[in-house]
Ligand SMILES: O=C(O)CCC(=O)C(=O)O
């Protein structure tokens with residue numbers, strides 16, 4: 001169903017467009033905002049079940065602690081659970097992941113503090129190029145977006161070289177600790193995923209040069225929206241890396257495309273949501289596909305999500321694993337591209353489904 005665009009009162013739009021980089025937060029907090037400026041009116045693709053998605057409580061749950069179990073049966077069960085989760089969903093919850101609750105909370109507190117800085121303070125971290133190591137802004141890529149998304153963001157490259165905004169105080173320590181813990185989790189998961197593909201446990205780690213993996217921490221802020229049915233927080237897209245690790249502040253909004261429908265994923269306290277990205281699809285030769293997801297907005301509460309994208313090293317040219325390719329039924333379906341080139345292409349374009357992958361599909 002296509003949503004109908006509504007035009008907001010002129011005075012509001014005129015004021016807002018003078019501030020090129022004004023955040024949605026500032027817009028939402030401006031007094032008497034009862035409708036959204038027309039630049040935020042998002043039209044869903046025709047036939048898209050936009051309004052009443054199903055809940056699905058059958059999203060796979062992986063107990064990470066079992067991957068280091070000394071009991072071989074338990075271990076092989078969790079490896080086959082991982083295979084099923086990656087193949088059938090491309091999304092799963094991870095429990096017993098080893099990242100302390102206190103670290104997760106500290107990261108949320110820091111990012112809330114960051115978004116609460118003044119517009120002027122935040123402008124210091126705006127960045128100029130899509131690959132700048134620290135970049136905050138609004139929408140996805142405001143210089144090319146035709147429709148703006150109801151979202152402010154901060155993106156920080158945290159590995160192999162660690163970057164951090166200098167405000168709020170203490171951000172750097174919290175972020176270094178959190179992103180290190182997430183890297184450890186990712187490398188553990190990739191071991192299990194390697195095995196689940198019939199590869200040596202260390203295969204992905206070595207081939208993708210995970211010692212220097214490109215890791216980007218993104219915080220998304222979705223303020224309450226007066227017309228949530230007309231706006232979109234983040235449009236349908238897949239993630240570029242190998243695995244994305246997401247946590248949310250207890251407010252729902254994420255929807256995953258599964259079985260031809262948009263499925264609402266309710267946050268589970270202290271669990272991470274993990275999804276497989278485009279580069280896992282490429283290296284597994286399409287066995288584990290990256291999956292479309294989107295973030296919708298609401299009119300009641302601010303939603304914050306923190307996603308950490310974990311890719312290969314920037315210079316790795318990713319191609320399908322040799323063992324998963326043969327000259328007959330399993331031909332290589334993707335050509336190689338340097339990860340950083342792929343990333344630059346995706347980040348500088350309009351965010352649009354899985355269009356990044358189309359560029360490397362044979
Ligand atoms: O806010 C969300 O739940 C989705 C975030 C997301 O998809 C992303 O950061 O890539």
Ligand SMILES: [Fe+2]
Pocket residue numbers: 237238239293
């Ligand atoms: Fe995403």
